[in-house]
Amino acid sequence: MAMASDKQYFVGTVKAIFFENPENLFKIFTIKIKKTNTDWDASDIVVTGSFGEISEEEEYRFEGHMVDHPKYGKQFQADSYKRSLPNGRKELISFFSSSEFPGIGKKKAEKIVDELGNNAIEKILQDPNALDFLKLGEEKTKAIVEQISANHQTEQVLYQLNNFGFGTTLSARIFQKYGVQTLEKLTEDPYQLVLDVKGVGFKRADELAKKLGITGDDPRRIKGALIQMVSLMINETGDTYVSGTELIKRVSSVLNANSTPDLDKKLLDGLKKLVNDGAFLVEDGRVYDKTLSDSEWSIAQSLKMITDTFKEVPFSLKALRKELKHIERDFKVQYDQSQQKAIEQSLTHPIFLLTGGPGTGKTTIINAIVSAYAKLNDATLDPSSEDYAIALAAPTGRAAKHMGESTGLPAMTIHRLLGLTGTEDDEYAEPTLDCKLLIIDEMSMVDTKLFRTLIDAVQPGTQVVLVGDKDQLPSVGPGQVFSDLINSAAFPTTILKEIHRQDEDSTIIQLAHDINEGIVDETIFQNKADRSFIGCNSRNVPDVLSQIINKSSDKGFDIADVQVLAPMYRGQAGIDNLNVVIQNVVNPMKPKRKEVSIGNTNYRINDKVVYLVNSPEQNVFNGEIGKIIGILLAKENTDHVDKLVIDFDGNEVTLDRKDWVNISLAYCTSIHKAQGSEFEMVILPLVNEESRMLRRNLLYTAVTRSKRLLIMVGDRSAFERSIKDQSNERQTTLKERIFTTFKIKQKPAEETNDEEKPVQDYRLTLDMIMNNSISPMIGMENVTPFDFMKKRA
Ligand SMILES: Nc1ncnc2c1ncn2[C@@H]1O[C@H](COP(=O)(O)OP(=O)(O)OP(=O)(O)O)[C@@H](O)[C@H]1O
Numbered sequence: 001m002a003m004a005s006d007k008q009y010f011v012g013t014v015k016a017i018f019f020e021n022p023e024n025l026f027k028i029f030t031i032k033i034k035k036t037n038t039d040w041d042a043s044d045i046v047v048t049g050s051f052g053e054i055s056e057e058e059e060y061r062f063e064g065h066m067v068d069h070p071k072y073g074k075q076f077q078a079d080s081y082k083r084s085l086p087n088g089r090k091e092l093i094s095f096f097s098s099s100e101f102p103g104i105g106k107k108k109a110e111k112i113v114d115e116l117g118n119n120a121i122e123k124i125l126q127d128p129n130a131l132d133f134l135k136l137g138e139e140k141t142k143a144i145v146e147q148i149s150a151n152h153q154t155e156q157v158l159y160q161l162n163n164f165g166f167g168t169t170l171s172a173r174i175f176q177k178y179g180v181q182t183l184e185k186l187t188e189d190p191y192q193l194v195l196d197v198k199g200v201g202f203k204r205a206d207e208l209a210k211k212l213g214i215t216g217d218d219p220r221r222i223k224g225a226l227i228q229m230v231s232l233m234i235n236e237t238g239d240t241y242v243s244g245t246e247l248i249k250r251v252s253s254v255l256n257a258n259s260t261p262d263l264d265k266k267l268l269d270g271l272k273k274l275v276n277d278g279a280f281l282v283e284d285g286r287v288y289d290k291t292l293s294d295s296e297w298s299i300a301q302s303l304k305m306i307t308d309t310f311k312e313v314p315f316s317l318k319a320l321r322k323e324l325k326h327i328e329r330d331f332k333v334q335y336d337q338s339q340q341k342a343i344e345q346s347l348t349h350p351i352f353l354l355t356g357g358p359g360t361g362k363t364t365i366i367n368a369i370v371s372a373y374a375k376l377n378d379a380t381l382d383p384s385s386e387d388y389a390i391a392l393a394a395p396t397g398r399a400a401k402h403m404g405e406s407t408g409l410p411a412m413t414i415h416r417l418l419g420l421t422g423t424e425d426d427e428y429a430e431p432t433l434d435c436k437l438l439i440i441d442e443m444s445m446v447d448t449k450l451f452r453t454l455i456d457a458v459q460p461g462t463q464v465v466l467v468g469d470k471d472q473l474p475s476v477g478p479g480q481v482f483s484d485l486i487n488s489a490a491f492p493t494t495i496l497k498e499i500h501r502q503d504e505d506s507t508i509i510q511l512a513h514d515i516n517e518g519i520v521d522e523t524i525f526q527n528k529a530d531r532s533f534i535g536c537n538s539r540n541v542p543d544v545l546s547q548i549i550n551k552s553s554d555k556g557f558d559i560a561d562v563q564v565l566a567p568m569y570r571g572q573a574g575i576d577n578l579n580v581v582i583q584n585v586v587n588p589m590k591p592k593r594k595e596v597s598i599g600n601t602n603y604r605i606n607d608k609v610v611y612l613v614n615s616p617e618q619n620v621f622n623g624e625i626g627k628i629i630g631i632l633l634a635k636e637n638t639d640h641v642d643k644l645v646i647d648f649d650g651n652e653v654t655l656d657r658k659d660w661v662n663i664s665l666a667y668c669t670s671i672h673k674a675q676g677s678e679f680e681m682v683i684l685p686l687v688n689e690e691s692r693m694l695r696r697n698l699l700y701t702a703v704t705r706s707k708r709l710l711i712m713v714g715d716r717s718a719f720e721r722s723i724k725d726q727s728n729e730r731q732t733t734l735k736e737r738i739f740t741t742f743k744i745k746q747k748p749a750e751e752t753n754d755e756e757k758p759v760q761d762y763r764l765t766l767d768m769i770m771n772n773s774i775s776p777m778i779g780m781e782n783v784t785p786f787d788f789m790k791k792r793a
Contacts, residue, residue, distance in 0.1 A: 007063045007064070007065075008036075008037060008038050008063065008064060008065050008066060008076075009035075009036060009037055009038075009061060009062060009063045009064075010031060010033055010035070010036045010038070010040075010045060010047065010061070010062045010076055011033070011034045011035040011036070011059065011060070011061045011062075011084060012031035012032050012033040012034050012035075012036075012045075012059065012060070012062075013031060013032045013034065013057060013058065013059045013060075014029055014030075014031050014054055014055065014056050014057065014058055014059075014060065015029070015030045015031060015032050015044065015056065015057075016029060016030050016056065017029040017054060017056060018030075018640065019639075019640075019641070021658060025050040025051055025172035025175070025176070026048070026049070026050050026169075026172075026658070027048070027049065027050070027051050027054060028046060028047070028048045029046070029047055029054065029056075030044050030045065030046050030047070031044065031045060031047055031060070031062070032044055033045060034059065038066060038076075040066070040074070040076075045074075045075070045076050046072065046075045046076070047062055047075070047076045047077075047078050048075055048076070048077050048078065049062075049064065049077060049078035049079060049081070050158075050169055050171060050172040051078075051081055051158070054081075058083060059083070059084040060081050060082065060083050060084055061081065061082050061084055062076060062078040062080075062081045063078065063079065063080045063081070064076055064077045064078035064079045064080070065077055065079075071633065071634045071635060071642065072634065072640075079162055079167065080158070080159050080162040080163075081155065081158070081159070082155050082156075082159055083152065083155050085121050085122070085152075086121070087118055088118070089113055089118065092109070092112075092113045092118065092120055092121075093106065093109045093110055093113055094109075095109075095121075096108070096109035096112050096113070096120075097109040100147060101144050101147065103136065103140055103144075104144070108134060108136075111134065112131070112134065115133055116130060121148060121152075124144075124145055124148050124149075125148065125149055125152060128142075128145045131144060131145065150180075153180045154175070154180070156183075157175055157180065157182045157183055158171050158172070158175055160182075160183055161174055161175065161182065164186070164208050164211060165207060165208070165211075166204075166208075169199075170197070170199055170200065170204075173197050173198065173199060174186075174193065174197050174200070177196050177197050178196075186208065186212075187212055189220045189223075190205045190208040190209045190212060190214065190220070190224070191205045191206075191209065191220050191221060191223055191224025191225075191227070192224075193205045193208075193224075194224045194227050194228045195227050195279065201228055202224050202225050202227075202228035202229070202254065205224050206221065206224070209221055209224075216255075216260060217255070217260040217263060217266050219266070219269070219270060219273065221255065222251070222255065222266060222267055222269075222270035223270050223273065223274060225251045225254050225255055226247070226251055226267070226270050226271060226274060226280075227274070227279065228254075229242075229247055229250050229251050229254065230242055230247060230280070230287060230289055231289065233246070233247065233250070234289065234292070234478050235478075237730065237731070238474060238475075238476075238477075238478050238479070238480070238730045239478065239730050239731035239732060240288065240292045240293070240295075240296060240448055240478050240479050240730075240731070240732040240733065240734070241286040241287060241288040241289075241292070241293070241731065241732075241733065242286070242287050242288075243285065243286065243287075243731075244271075244282065244285045244286065244287050245285070247287050248264060248267050248268075251267055252264075252267065271287065278290055281293045286733070291427065291449070292448060292449070292478060292479075293733075294452075295448045295449050295451075295452035295479075296448060296452075296479075296732070296733055296734045296737045297737050297741075298452050298455075298456055299448070299451055299452050299455055299456075299481070299734060299737070299738075300734070300737035300738045300740070300741035300742070301741055302452075302455040302456050302458065303351060303455060303485075303490075303491075303738065303741075303742075304741045304742060305460065306350050306351055306455075306458055306460070306462060306464060307350050307351060307742075309350075309460035309461055310349070310350035310461065310463070311461065313347065313348050313376070313377075314376075314377065315376040315377070317344070317348070319376065320344060320347060320348070320372065320376060321344075323372050323375050323376055324340065324343060324344075324368070324372060326375075327368050327371050327372055330371075331364075331367065331368070331371075333364065335361075335364075335365075335368070336361075336498050336500075338494055338495070338496050338497065338498065339361050339364070339365055339368075339494075339496065341494055342354050342365050342494035342496070343365060343368050343369055343372060345492040345494065346365075346369050346463075346465045347369065347372055347373060347376065347463075349463070349491070349492050350462075350463055350464065351463075351464045351465075351466070351491045351492075352463075352464070352465045352466070352491065352492050352493075352494075353443075353466050353467075353482075353485055353486055353491050353492070353493040353494070354465065354466070354467045354468075354493070354494050354496070355467075355468055355469060355470040355471075355482070355486060355493070355494075355495050355496070356469060356494075356495065356496030356497070357469055357471065357496075357497075357499070357509070357512060357513055357516060357704070358469075358499075358501070358509050358512055358704045359499045359500055359501030359509045360496035360497065360498060360499060360500065361496055361498075361500050362441070362467050362468075362469075362496065363402075363403075363406045363441075364500070365467070365496075366392075366403070366406070366407060366439055366441065366465075366467060367406060367407055369437075369439065369465060370390060370392075370407055370409065370437075370439070373390070373437050373463075374390075377436075379436065379437075381409065383409060383410050389434070389435045389436035389437065390409065390435060390436070390437045390439075391417060391433060391435035391437070391438045391439070392404070392407060392409055392410065392411035392412075392439050392441075393411060393412055393413060393414045393416075393417040393438075393439075393440055393441075394411065394413065394414065394440065394441040394442045394676065395413065395414055395442050395445040395446050395450070395475075395676060396413065396442065396445065396621060396622075396623050396624075396675075396676035396677070397413055397619075397620070397621045397623075397624050398623070398624065398676055398677045399441055399442040399445075399676040399677075400412050400413050400416075400441075401649075402441075403439075403441050411441075413614075413621055414440065414446065414450060414454055415450075415614055415621065417433070417454075418431045418433070418453055418454060418457055419431050420453065420614075421614070421617075426449075426453065427449070429453060430453075430456065430457075431453065431457045432457050432459060433454075433457040433458055433459065433462070434459060435462060436461070436462055436463065437462070437463050437465070438458060438462055438463070438464045438465070439465040439466075439467065440454070440464075440465070440466050440467065440468075441467045441468065442467075442468055442675070442676045443466045443467060443468030443481070443482040444468040444469055444470060444472045444473070444474060444475070444480075444482045444483070444675075445468075445472075445475050445476075445675050445676055446475055446481055446482065447475035447476065447477030447478060447479050447481065448475075448477065448478050448479030448481055448732070448734070449477060449478075449479075450475075450477065451479075451481045466482065466485065468482050469704070470482055470483050470486055470495075471516050471697055471700055472675060472697060472700065472701045472704070473671065473672060473675055473697050473698060473701045474697075474730060476672055478730075478732075479730065479732050479734065480729075480730045480732060481734065484732055484734040484735045484738075485734075485738075487735055488734075488735045488738040488739065488744070489744075490738050490739075490742050490744060499513065506530055507528045507529075507530055507531060508530055508531055508703065508706055508710050509704075511523075511524065511531065511703060511710075512700060512703045512704045515696065515699055515700050515703060515723055516696070516700050518696065518723060518724070518726070519723070520720050520723045520724060524712075524719060524720075524723075525712075525716060525719075530708060530709055530710065531706075531709065531710040531711070531712070532710075532711055532712070533711075533712045533713075533716075533719075534548075534711065534712070534713045535714070535715070535716055536713060536714060536715075537687065537714075537715065538571060538572045538573040538687040538688075538689050538714070538715075539572055541572060541573035541578070541685045541687060541713060541714060542572060542573070542577065542578060542581040544685075544713055545564065545578060545581065545582065545683060545685065545713065546581060546582070546585045548683055548711055548713070549562065549582055549585050549586060549683075550585060552681060553586070557680065557681055559586045559587075559608060559667070560608065560625075560627065561679060561680035561681055562679070562680070562681045562683065563668075563669065563674065563677075563679035563681070563682050563683070563705065564578055564582065564667060564668035564669075564682075564683045564684075564685070565668070565669060565670070565671045565674050565682055565683070565684050565702045565705060566578060566668055566669075566670065566671070566684075566685055566686075566690075567670065567671055567686065567690045567693040567694065567698060568670075568690050568693055569670070571687075571689055571690070573685045573687045573689070573690070573714065575668045575669065575670055578667070578668040578685070579664070579665040579666075579667050579668050580665075582667035582668060583602075583604075583607060583665055583667060586667070587604055587606050587607055589602070589604065593605075594631045594633070595631075596631055596633070596642055596644070596657075598657070598660045598661075601664065601665060603628055603631070603644060603660075603665075604628065604631075605628055605629065605630065605631055606627060606628060606629075607627070607628045607665060608625060608626075608627055608665065608666045608667055609625070609626055609627070609628060609646060609663045609664065609665060609666050610623065610624065610625050610626075610663065610664055610665075610666035610669055610673065611623070611624045611625075611626065611648065611662060611663055612661075612662050612663060612664060613662045615653075615662075618651075618653050619651055620648050620651060620653050622673075623673050623674075623675075623676065623677065624648050624649070625648070625649075625666050625669075625677070626646040626647055626648035626649065626653070626666075627646065627647050628644055628645070628646055629645050629646065629647045629652070630643075630644070630645030630654075631643075631644060631645075632644075632645065632654075634657075639656070641656045641657055641658075642656070642657040643655065643656055643657070644660065644663075646663070671698055671701055671702045671705075674701075674702070674705050675701055677705060678705055678706070678707050679705055679706060679707065680706075680707050680708045680709065681706065681708060681709040681710075681711070682702065682703075682705050682706035682709070682710050682711070683711045683713060684702050684703070684710065684711070684712050684713065685712075685713040685714045686699070686712070686713075686714045686715065686718040686719055686722065687714045687715050687718050688715045688717060688718050688721075690718065691718070691721060694718055694721050694722040694725060695722060695725050695726070695727065696722060696723055696724070696725060696726050697726075698722060699719065699722035699723060
């Protein structure tokens with residue numbers, strides 16, 4: 001494995017490792033230089049990169065390039081490294097007689113070098129019997145050989161990964177997954193990476209495969225492309241399965257192996273293999289990632305279990321109605337008929353669904369349910385009591401906070417309730433919930449996998465109340481759980497329609513309801529006390545926005561209360577550009593101001609930022625908005641790393657530079673991200689260039705984020721188009737799983753909207769699959785839906 005000679009290198013002894021990130025093996029340390037082909041003339045240099053084991057006082061050779069870090073000055077960024085093997089007689093003797101090899105003294109060490117020469121280490125690595133002549137006994141010899149190879153395997157693997165073209169971060173991730181077996185695994189099947197290692201897509205694996213001589217219609221290549229394409233298509237659409245025909249069409253084009261005879265047959269064989277391996281499930285021409293299919297089944301089963309184990313309530317309807325009267329008196333409210341029905345049903349059924357637009361009283365009902373539940377079941381409302389058995393949760397921190405404030409009881413994110421970490425480990429988590437009443441708010445945001453984990457955790461005898469607005473955007477992750485549950489008609493459901501929010505001047509809520517009804521008329525664009533429309537094209541959006549924001553600050557609006565919401569990241573009117581534009585208006589760079597940069601983004605004190613992942617340990621979650629309150633430069637702190645201090649609604653979080661990828665500017669955020677949050681003033685630019693994204697539920701979700709003022713900006717037709725376009729239904733089979741599990745006879749096709757859906761796709765695939773004698777229920781033989789209960793693949 002000769003190293004390319006044109007690369008810059010340093011050979012030297014590691015002196016001090018002053019930073020290590022166990023997550024990705026990133027390290028920073030200084031070395032005492034022995035040799036280099038650079039013009040660096042000091043005796044030491046700082047080296048950075050991802051490394052396996054690095055030991056102080058050991059000698060290594062690092063290859064990479066010099067970088068000029070704005071804060072730390074010149075450093076060497078290593079993209080490969082190799083422990084220098086001791087190669088002189090003297091060094092080898094001292095190596096073998098070191099404390100690493102107990103039982104070998106100087107004499108034996110000399111003997112090894114005499115016998116095996118200066119390549120002693122390589123020889124031992126190649127031939128585990130090379131030390132037999134020492135007659136140390138089998139066990140001792142084995143221990144020495146293992147020690148030598150363990151010392152060198154990590155470096156070798158990482159070095160080889162680097163030769164394969166993986167950068168340091170990916171190499172580290174791959175090594176973490178496969179360990180010392182990495183090279184074996186990769187040569188066996190490079191496409192397994194697509195399934196096993198986040199960040200490796202088909203293209204990447206394909207490059208590696210090519211180097212290993214795996215090309216064309218190799219079954220491993222076909223498998224990799226199928227896995228990648230299913231995941232890509234699911235992410236694109238939010239569906240829980242993909243159409244087999246479409247999948248095969250797209251995979252054929254990715255493989256670019258048109259000359260292959262019988263490519264379709266080979267693709268179907270690949271599909272069959274993935275089904276047999278338990279990664280996919282094929283049913284009626286639909287192809288599922290098995291975990292999603294299992295999730296749908298498991299949800300249906302858990303709901304059935306909750307329903308079946310529910311015992312009669314310990315109170316009469318009469319007592320319930322009497323209690324409601326008390327609550328009406330206490331809360332000074334008179335529930336309308338639907339609200340009353342909602343409260344009654346929720347208290348007397350195992351599972352209850354409540355949906356309604358803004359201001360229809362969802363929060364009001366949650367309060368009533370909690371209060372009546374406690375009274376009628378003689379349950380405590382004291383969270384510190386051992387008997388307290390009410391769990392309130394929502395998918396976002398903000399929504400949970402709102403729930404907590406309105407009920408006066410503890411409410412938390414679903415992740416926190418379940419003890420999830422927001423990482424890949426969640427997929428294997430099987431928590432249990434020992435509450436008696438579970439209420440979830442903002443249910444429309446809960447995706448299939450999260451809902452599976454949640455509902456699987458519920459114990460027999462628990463009452464479950466799911467509250468949300470079914471007309472909002474569905475979850476970011478696959479599925480449309482809340483709509484599917486409602487549409488299954490398997491559970492008592494109340495749809496709240498009456499708007500109760502009494503605000504003389506408010507027309508926003510009415511507008512939201514009109515949008516939801518599909519009403520397209522002039523009133524949308526009329527200027528009212530609490531909303532207005534400013535027509536302009538995408539080029540003018542940044543300028544118009546700057547003016548609005550300047551005006552809003554003149555009128556006393558704090559930028560924290562003003563939220564710009566947009567559908568897309570790209571383009572003049574896209575999120576990325578608008579963030580920079582607004583930042584320069586409200587928080588411009590001035591001489592002597594502190595500023596730090598990462599990628600194309602600059603951060604300054606007072607900048608509004610959004611958190612992009614879930615970090616339960618820091619109590620900050622995806623979508624939470626905060627403000628930068630401090631910038632600590634590396635030279636100013638003892639850790640020698642740049643830090644940002646961010647205030648997320650009273651929770652101060654310090655983020656090291658390496659974590660800045662988890663935030664972005666938040667003057668403008670996506671409408672998806674804003675789900676579950678409300679803002680005093682919303683500015684909503686929509687332009688025709690975004691037509692691919694414009695749907696009624698997107699506009700509806702955006703408009704309903706605004707509490708006091710709404711300013712719509714952009715192309716009139718973009719708004720009109722949004723209201724008209726309802727083509728947002730996701731393809732899922734949760735409803736069907738519920739029908740099967742609950743033994744509900746499915747409605748005839750004409751009653752559903754099937755004619756609008758591209759059914760033809762599945763039929764075609766079904767034919768292909770049948771012709772190729774793959775059973776449509778392949779992988780499902782001898783499996784009943786009950787097998788999906790709790791058990792995870
Ligand atoms: N039956 C009622 N009579 C009078 N006022 C009501 C009634 N129901 C709800 N309200 C009031 O209407 C307003 C909106 O109710 P609530 O906040 O419960 O609605 P919501 O559906 O949770 O709205 P959002 O989703 O926008 O928060 C509140 O001020 C509430 O007190």
